[in-house]
Amino acid sequence: MEKVKTVFFCQNCGVQAAKWLGKCPSCGEWNTYQEEIIEKATSAGPGWKPEKSPSKVANKFSSIADISSENETRIITPDNEFNRVLGGGIVPGSLVLIGGEPGIGKSTLLLQLALSMENMNVYYVSGEESSSQIKMRADRIKYKNDSCFLLNETSTQNIFTQLQISSKNGSETGNGNLSVGMVIIDSIQSLYSNKIDSPAGTVSQIKQCTAELQQFAKETGVPVFLIGHITKEGSIAGPKVLEHIVDTVLQFEGDQHYVYRILRTIKNRFGSTAELGIYEMRSDGLRQVTNPSEILLSQRDKELSGMCIASTLEGLRPMMIETQALVSHAVYGTPQRTATGFDLRRLSMLLAVLEKRCGFKFATKDVFLNIAGGIRVEDPAIDLGVVGALISSLEDIAISSKICFAGEVGLSGEIRAVSRIEQRIAEADKLGFETIFISKFNQKSISKNNYKINISMISKVDEVVTLLFK
Ligand code: TYD
Numbered sequence: 001m002e003k004v005k006t007v008f009f010c011q012n013c014g015v016q017a018a019k020w021l022g023k024c025p026s027c028g029e030w031n032t033y034q035e036e037i038i039e040k041a042t043s044a045g046p047g048w049k050p051e052k053s054p055s056k057v058a059n060k061f062s063s064i065a066d067i068s069s070e071n072e073t074r075i076i077t078p079d080n081e082f083n084r085v086l087g088g089g090i091v092p093g094s095l096v097l098i099g100g101e102p103g104i105g106k107s108t109l110l111l112q113l114a115l116s117m118e119n120m121n122v123y124y125v126s127g128e129e130s131s132s133q134i135k136m137r138a139d140r141i142k143y144k145n146d147s148c149f150l151l152n153e154t155s156t157q158n159i160f161t162q163l164q165i166s167s168k169n170g171s172e173t174g175n176g177n178l179s180v181g182m183v184i185i186d187s188i189q190s191l192y193s194n195k196i197d198s199p200a201g202t203v204s205q206i207k208q209c210t211a212e213l214q215q216f217a218k219e220t221g222v223p224v225f226l227i228g229h230i231t232k233e234g235s236i237a238g239p240k241v242l243e244h245i246v247d248t249v250l251q252f253e254g255d256q257h258y259v260y261r262i263l264r265t266i267k268n269r270f271g272s273t274a275e276l277g278i279y280e281m282r283s284d285g286l287r288q289v290t291n292p293s294e295i296l297l298s299q300r301d302k303e304l305s306g307m308c309i310a311s312t313l314e315g316l317r318p319m320m321i322e323t324q325a326l327v328s329h330a331v332y333g334t335p336q337r338t339a340t341g342f343d344l345r346r347l348s349m350l351l352a353v354l355e356k357r358c359g360f361k362f363a364t365k366d367v368f369l370n371i372a373g374g375i376r377v378e379d380p381a382i383d384l385g386v387v388g389a390l391i392s393s394l395e396d397i398a399i400s401s402k403i404c405f406a407g408e409v410g411l412s413g414e415i416r417a418v419s420r421i422e423q424r425i426a427e428a429d430k431l432g433f434e435t436i437f438i439s440k441f442n443q444k445s446i447s448k449n450n451y452k453i454n455i456s457m458i459s460k461v462d463e464v465v466t467l468l469f470k
């Protein structure tokens with residue numbers, strides 16, 4: 001009797017081990033190892049063995065100059081944000097993984113894409129929801145499309161059979177020449193392949209199913225979209241172990257309590273990873289947000305203290321965000337520091353700089369910092385805006401809403417240069433700001449005459465204080 005080969009996988013990070021382990025040496029999680037049956041080892045032997053007669057080898061080396069580069073034809077979707085995130089449209093035969101927390105709107109995004117593609121048959125395979133549930137969602141989105149087909153299936157073999165049948169039917173009824181235009185799988189964790197014995201959702205099943213789908217995509221030239229869930233910690237084995245197999249990894253993120261969603265590129269074989277799309281979740285589906293600054297800046301009638309506008313980059317796109325600070329006398333012995341949408345340690349650092357370099361007393365104050373709009377900002381260029389909001393709240397002096405900031409604050413209170421300053425200034429100019437404060441060290445990379453906006457260059461935090469609060 002042949003022995004079945006089993007291996008233990010960490011269900012958290014996907015690391016493989018020959019025997020069960022209590023603690024994963026790779027990610028440090030406890031009790032995550034699970035035994036999974038993998039395919040019987042074929043008798044192919046080792047991967048690399050010097051051949052006696054190399055002529056038998058099918059693939060040989062060819063000079064890169066002799067290889068003809070294919071003319072890249074991209075499928076342009078009606079959703080501009082989506083096109084941009086993919087690097088200019090969908091590449092035929094590509095395998096795209098869209099990861100995100102449950103409930104963030106992955107199914108909605110792809111269903112909307114499926115329904116908006118005209119002149120193309122889109123096959124939406126769902127292993128999670130019934131067809132009538134999907135239909136209800138489609139009604140909610142209010143898109144109508146006769147060339148979107150639904151299938152409830154979890155076995156990859158059945159999915160391929162059904163796709164083949166549909167493509168035959170499609171060509172008979174004359175539904176375009178390539179009858180399968182695009183395949184959407186919701187979700188990869190619900191699929192199973194009968195080539196492997198493990199249950200659906202385990203590391204080996206996810207890998208196998210993805211490999212089969214990749215083969216399908218490459219052989220037929222049909223783009224395949226996979227939906228993958230990730231947990232709050234950001235990594236269930238599933239999508240993480242797939243990142244190297246698929247061509248493109250997109251992450252759909254946002255806070256469930258806020259309406260804005262961000263589609264970010266994590267990996268892209270066909271474009272830049274710095275791109276990002278912004279959507280707004282409405283009651284009738286997702287809407288593209290083409291001018292994020294206008295939404296993120298709250299309308300105010302009166303100038304209030306503790307508010308300051310900073311320039312940030314999301315992907316390659318500059319946008320203005322509002323930082324809000326509240327500094328109040330600490331009620332309890334240990335003052336509280338809370339930050340929403342901003343790194344708490346960075347806030348502590350900025351407070352320490354203000355205390356030590358500018359003599360502001362924050363030690364006995366509670367400090368609350370909030371980035372408006374529920375977005376999270378990693379860009380250090382908003383430091384200066386945060387500093388402005390903090391001082392404004394402490395001193396109770398409002399900063400004009402016509403002023404904005406772009407600069408990183410260093411430990412000695414110096415204002416450091418930030419990337420893509422020209423774009424930030426142009427955005428501020430476009431939105432009608434009167435003054436932008438930037439680092440003196442950005443001076444070289446800008447030509448002042450191009451803008452109406454007044455550019456104020458500073459090198460130290462104290463200078464901001466003198467200019468605005470004295
Ligand atoms: P869904 O696409 O099911 O999320 P995922 O596939 O990532 O798990 O979307 C879930 C949320 O989106 C749900 O809480 C309801 C909300 N939603 C809207 O607000 N408006 C809509 O038009 C739709 C379809 C969903």
Ligand code: MG
Nearest residue numbers: 106107128186
């Ligand atoms: Mg879903």
